[in-house]
Amino acid sequence: MSLLEPATLNKLMRGLPSVEKLLQADPMRLLAETLPHDLLVEIARQTLEEARQSIRQEQASEADLRLEALAERAAQKTNRTLESNLRQVINATGVVLHTNLGRAPLSEAATAAVVTVAGAYNNLEYDLESGERGSRLSHVESLVARLSGAEAGIAINNNAAAVFMLLTAFAQGKEVILSRGQAVEIGGGFRIPDVMAQSGARLVEVGTTNKTYAQDYERAVTEQTAMLMRVHSSNFKVIGFTASAKLEELAEIANRRGVMLVDDLGSGTLIDTARFGLSHEPTVQESIQAGADLVTFSGDKLLGGPQAGLIAGKKELIARLKKHPLARALRLDKMTLAALQVTLQHYLRGEADRKIPIWQMMARTPESLRGQATRWQSRLVQVWPTATVVEGLSTVGGGSLPGETLPTWLLALPVPSHETANRLQANLRAQRPPIIGRVERDTLLFDPRTVLASQEESLLAGLEKLTARTV
Numbered sequence: 001m002s003l004l005e006p007a008t009l010n011k012l013m014r015g016l017p018s019v020e021k022l023l024q025a026d027p028m029r030l031l032a033e034t035l036p037h038d039l040l041v042e043i044a045r046q047t048l049e050e051a052r053q054s055i056r057q058e059q060a061s062e063a064d065l066r067l068e069a070l071a072e073r074a075a076q077k078t079n080r081t082l083e084s085n086l087r088q089v090i091n092a093t094g095v096v097l098h099t100n101l102g103r104a105p106l107s108e109a110a111t112a113a114v115v116t117v118a119g120a121y122n123n124l125e126y127d128l129e130s131g132e133r134g135s136r137l138s139h140v141e142s143l144v145a146r147l148s149g150a151e152a153g154i155a156i157n158n159n160a161a162a163v164f165m166l167l168t169a170f171a172q173g174k175e176v177i178l179s180r181g182q183a184v185e186i187g188g189g190f191r192i193p194d195v196m197a198q199s200g201a202r203l204v205e206v207g208t209t210n211k212t213y214a215q216d217y218e219r220a221v222t223e224q225t226a227m228l229m230r231v232h233s234s235n236f237k238v239i240g241f242t243a244s245a246k247l248e249e250l251a252e253i254a255n256r257r258g259v260m261l262v263d264d265l266g267s268g269t270l271i272d273t274a275r276f277g278l279s280h281e282p283t284v285q286e287s288i289q290a291g292a293d294l295v296t297f298s299g300d301k302l303l304g305g306p307q308a309g310l311i312a313g314k315k316e317l318i319a320r321l322k323k324h325p326l327a328r329a330l331r332l333d334k335m336t337l338a339a340l341q342v343t344l345q346h347y348l349r350g351e352a353d354r355k356i357p358i359w360q361m362m363a364r365t366p367e368s369l370r371g372q373a374t375r376w377q378s379r380l381v382q383v384w385p386t387a388t389v390v391e392g393l394s395t396v397g398g399g400s401l402p403g404e405t406l407p408t409w410l411l412a413l414p415v416p417s418h419e420t421a422n423r424l425q426a427n428l429r430a431q432r433p434p435i436i437g438r439v440e441r442d443t444l445l446f447d448p449r450t451v452l453a454s455q456e457e458s459l460l461a462g463l464e465k466l467t468a469r470t471v
């Protein structure tokens with residue numbers, strides 16, 4: 001509680017202007033010419049309430065409480081309220097699929113498709129040949145099928161939704177057999193056992209955390225079994241004494257016992273990650289080939305497209321999913337469909353590694369990254385003479401390829417003795433666009449791999465500004 005004398009406290013409180021007076025003071029008066037009165041009144045009230053709070057807590061100086069200062073603060077608050085909070089940032093972390101930074105950036109063509117479709121009427125559900133009502137899914141269905149080698153495909157809101165929908169559609173009130181090592185939490189609270197419970201399916205865990213064999217599944221199949229399921233462990237790795245059943249073995253059991261086989265791949269790549277010096281991530285085509293009835297994967301992980309959940313598999317099963325009420329509740333918006341369609345076409349044209357940003361980033365060679373980091377260093381040498389270029393590691397992220405790294409070169413800026421890494425990072429986050437890097441042992445690190453060509457100049461200008469203020 002306040003240590004101020006009640007008399008002093010009252011005097012300061014009484015000295016605060018009224019809401020009306022605050023609205024008439026510059027620069028609020030100027031804002032009032034164009035903005036709704038109610039909005040400004042609310043912000044003025046908030047500003048005054050905060051001022052009262054700071055008086056009570058003895059944190060207010062006299063200057064802070066002057067009319068001009070309060071009006072200035074209220075105006076800043078107003079501008080912040082009106083600014084769009086979701087904005088572009090520069091990802092210099094070297095994490096290619098950064099879940100907090102929006103995962104996969106779209107290709108130029110996919111981005112353009114979003115803009116084209118969003119700003120005009122379009123044939124989202126209109127068949128241009130017959131002139132009749134069409135299906136919004138038709139725009140990606142055949143692409144998913146063709147690229148995965150499956151009979152059919154469907155795309156909905158995200159992969160979590162895809163898993164939930166197929167469990168609800170095919171396993172409600174029945175049993176789903178899953179290896180104990182795959183009853184995982186993917187992130188953001190998405191836990192496979194919880195999703196199953198929510199869908200009304202009963203989870204039957206088999207095997208152990210580190211070892212599960214095909215016969216463990218076989219023994220667990222009963223009259224109640226709807227499906228065998230495999231879930232990609234995504235964000236962790238079990239190493240050492242481990243075993244898991246091959247998808248082919250599970251397909252054989254599923255076939256023989258008349259139950260479904262579902263493979264939740266998570267990332268679900270369509271191209272071989274070994275091409276980029278990473279270990280081989282099971283592809284969607286391989287899962288279909290191995291005999292999975294349905295395969296689910298994300299649109300914005302290793303596919304490199306917009307947020308979406310794709311399901312590839314048997315025609316008859318996909319047809320049932322398309323008619324399920326959840327398909328309507330979880331359907332994709334036109335902007336996402338536009339981006340997804342163009343992203344899938346990059347694969348069809350065989351240009352995914354040249355056109356899709358995440359693959360371009362993963363294809364970068366250490367030499368080229370070193371060259372780029374060195375150019376950054378020379379550009380900054382005047383303002384930041386302590387800058388160096390050091391070897392480092394980029395990661396794939398996004399729950400893909402856990403523990404896998406790509407060799408890279410980083411621009412390293414040692415934190416000056418009169419500064420702190422936290423303060424510098426806060427400063428970088430306050431830039432437009434905000435710059436997000438890494439810190440290791442009191443050194444700011446910037447990985448060229450994940451910085452888009454269009455953002456390079458902003459990054460360097462931002463780092464120059466930072467040094468101008470701090471070194």
Ligand SMILES: *Cc1c(COP(=O)(O)O)cnc(C)c1O
Nearest residue numbers: 158159160186232234266298399
């Ligand atoms: C990421 C992931 C999901 C969830 O996918 P979203 O597209 O993020 O909803 C589900 N399963 C696995 C195995 C995953 O890796």
